[in-house]
Amino acid sequence: MKILRGIPASPGLAIGIAHSIRPAPSVDIMAQHITASSEETTRLEQAITHAIARMETLQSAAQGTTVAILAAQREMMDDPELKQGAIDLIQEGFKAEAAITRVASSYAEQLARIPDEYLAARAADVQEVSRRIVAELQGVSLEVRLDQAAILVAQDLAPAETVGLNPALLQAVVTETGSGTGHLAIVAQGLGIPAVVGVAGALSEIAEGTTLVVDGDQGMVTIDPDEATLTTAEQRLAVVQREKQDLEVYRERPGKTADGVHIEVFANIGSLAEAQKAVETGAEGVGLFRTEFLAAQGLPTEEAQYAIYKDVASVLQRPLVIRTFDIGGDKPVPGLDIPEEGNPFLGWRGLRLALDRPKEVFLPQIRAILRVGATHDVRIMLPMVVVPEEVEAAKALIKQARQELLSEGKPVGNVSIGIMVETPAAAVTLDQFRGLIDFASIGTNDLVQYTYAVDRTNAHVKDRARPLGVATLRLIGQICRAGIPVAVCGQLAGDIEAVPLLVGLGVQELSVAPARVPLVKRILSEKTWGEMQLMAKQAIRE
Incomplete structure (x- = not known):
């Protein structure tokens, strides 16, 4: 053993x-070709074509978040800079296998040096694209x-x-x-x-x-x-x-404490497949639709978004909270020119980017959501909000989109508007948002990160964060006293120890991974609301 x-x-x-x-046979990155450069270039181009075709076949068979990952990799296979970089090396005498491997490794190293988990994943994407093209060149099946x-x-x-x-x-x-x-x-x-x-x-x-x-x-x-x-x-x-x-018995039950207080148990999703999973596990709605997964190949058009949101809402037949694109410095999007930032977590992201580039980023998405809202219960959630003025600006654009749609003769719905509470600034001033928003959802991952000044992707310090620390819990308690309905959609919502504390502090909705919905319902059923309030009071040391 x-x-x-x-x-x-x-x-x-x-x-x-x-x-x-x-692993597939290794590539000699110093290998030189003995045929004409034009023949070696043709080998590369044919390998890329075959790799793209194979990837598209895989995409059609994939489900859930895998679809978006494969879509991004397929897009990279067609990247003209990657291809041209390899052709240039072939002109210098390198074999096609060596050329594409060298160029991809260089790109991946550049991405990996940026201290960000999203970009690190993109580095892995580049390496995977290279591996699949090399496999085609070698005639190897992966x-x-x-x-x-x-x-x-x-x-x-x-x-x-x-x-x-x-x-x-x-x-x-x-x-x-x-x-x-x-x-x-x-x-x-x-x-x-x-x-x-x-x-x-x-x-x-x-x-x-x-x-x-x-x-x-x-x-x-x-x-x-x-x-x-x-x-x-x-x-x-x-x-x-x-x-x-x-846990099967909890699938069809509503989320309730032992004394019958209703706490809604929603699901977090990123695709139609996950929406179907949410229905299967008994979610009472979707508290977070991560729409940034839809932008893996670039920002989708209004019509493409309308079709996706309508399909998801039709499958659910229950409330659907759509978070507007949470993209920016830490989550770049192909085709969207966003400058590299030294600290992307504190940079041009979320609602900040949407407000600065409304025609390109915000308005097409809002129009799509409003149109689906004419026939389904969909709600808008704005990410990375810090001050009320940002919501006012967003609502002005939402009003503009509504008026434009009506003038075009397209039906629109009355859609609720909420915000993600991810910063201490929004947490301690949420009372100032009364009258502007209909609900708030706490993104505990970022709230903990910003509260404890800990980059959760940094192995040296990530353990210093305290998701259930007094600082975190006191902030959540203050948020719940602002007079606005509060949900939690971060990882903490599905944590066994956290659930009673969150409810005891005043959280009215928990949104978790679809697979955890029955478990959260069971945890809720095991204690009364009063018992949870006592636990929360002790945890924040009042």
Whole structure:
């Protein structure tokens, strides 16, 4: 028995047989071609064409957030700068494989040097694009197939490689590289399977067919467990499976405390597939539709957005809170010229960008939402709001969009307007927003980051943040006393310890990942509202 440790990327426990995915042959980045440059350039162009066609096939079979990831990678394959950079190196004598690898590595290194988790993921995208083009040049297949239930062990596992897998056979994933916020983590969470990434030496340490215990909560992989360890894991897994079955009864129940106080349990989504999942798990609505996922290939048109929002609202048939594009310095969008910033978390992002570039960013989205609002319960949520003046400016643009649509003879709905409370400034002055907004939703991830001055992507300091610290809880309590209905849509909303405290402080709605909806409903049902208020009072040390 041996234990390997890595980074928890997707929660859960799995026991299964290891199936190793070996990396494709390495590329000699110094290799020179012996044929004419024109022939080598033709090889590259044909490989790019084939890679694009293969990626488009994968896109059509993908679901959930994987669709947006693959769309971004397909767009990169067609990047003229990437292609021209490789052609220039071919002219210097490099083989096509070496040329595209060198150019992609250079781009990825530039992105990786920027201290931002979103851009780090884009660096991984560039490397993946290069890998797939090289595979076409080498005539190597990157498809991963499973004939029986197994735990995949790989150097890395790209989102494209998970598309053809049968989710019923994929028990867990272990990789040597990756991060807890990378693409694989997102995909694994969407599939509901455990994942541990950053496990050094996994491929050399884990033999094909070995029994593994993968703990996605602790970031731990046990190789060939002894009898006692295996028995303990099997008992834990049985408990988890029983709990999952027990939670089924909460799917169709509303969120209520033990004494019957209704606390709405909504879901956070980023796609139509996740909207369907929210309905299946019994969400009472969607408290956060992350529309920035729709901008993976650039800002979608008004008509494209209208179609997406209408499809999602039609599937839900319950309240849908659409957050306007939360893009900017830390989340660049292809085709949207945004300058590089030294500190993008404090930069030109969210509503700030939308107000400065309304025709390009804000108005097409607002028009689409208002049109869907004519037939469905949709609501607008503005991100990164700091002062009331920003809401006033946004409402003026919303009024303008409404008038334009009416003059065009298009029906519009009366859409509620709310804000994300992500900064201490908005938290302590929320009472000044009364009369301007209909609701507020706390983005606890950013609120904690800004409150404790901790960059949550910085491994050196991220543990200094206190999601359930006195400072965080007192801010939430102050927000709830502002006289405006309050929700929480950050990670804290689905935390077992946090739920009673949030409700005790006055939160009226919790919006969580679709898979956690039944669990949150159960947690609510276990205590009275009065008990939760007492717990909250003790936590903030009043």
